[in-house]
Amino acid sequence: MLGEGLRRYPVELFALTLMPNHWHLILRPEQDSMMGRMLRWVTATHTQRYHAHWRWTNKADREPRLLSPWPIARTPNWLQRVNESLSEKELGALRQCVSRGRPYGNQEWTQAEAQRSGLSYTLRPRGRPRKSS
Structure with missing residues (x-):
C-alpha cells in the first residue's frame, strides 16, 4: 500500500x-x-x-x-548511533520535550527553532511568573 x-x-x-x-x-x-x-x-x-x-x-x-535518498549525508556510524540506548540525562530531556511539546536538540538550535515555530512558551516554566517583591 x-x-x-x-x-x-x-x-x-x-x-x-x-x-x-x-x-x-x-x-x-x-x-x-x-x-x-x-x-x-x-x-x-x-x-x-x-x-x-x-x-x-x-x-x-x-x-x-x-525509500528515497537522504537529502543530507548521514553521520558516520549512523546505524550504530540510532541503535544506542539514551543516557538517563538524554532520556529525561527528551521526555520533557515531549511533555511540553518543545523542540529537542542542543540549546542554541532549540531556542532558534522554538522562536521560528512560535513555540517559545514551551521553553519557559509552566504557570504564571512569580511576582517580584
Whole structure:
C-alpha cells in the first residue's frame, strides 16, 4: 500500500518502522498538502483491503526501493548511533520535550527553532511568573 501511495503522490520516504498496530514514517512532501493526501489514501486503502482479506504482509523489507535518498549525508556510524540506548540525562530531556511539546536538540538550535515555530512558551516554566517583591 505504501509503495502504491508513493507512486500516486509526490512524497519522499526516508525511513519507516512497521509496528503491530501502527507505523512510523519520515516523509517529505514535494508539494503542499500531498503528505496528508497520501497518508489518507494509504490508511483508508489499507483498512479496506485488510477488512476485505484479513491478511497483511510486510513488503517493505522486500521493496527497499520505496525509500528515497537522504537529502543530507548521514553521520558516520549512523546505524550504530540510532541503535544506542539514551543516557538517563538524554532520556529525561527528551521526555520533557515531549511533555511540553518543545523542540529537542542542543540549546542554541532549540531556542532558534522554538522562536521560528512560535513555540517559545514551551521553553519557559509552566504557570504564571512569580511576582517580584
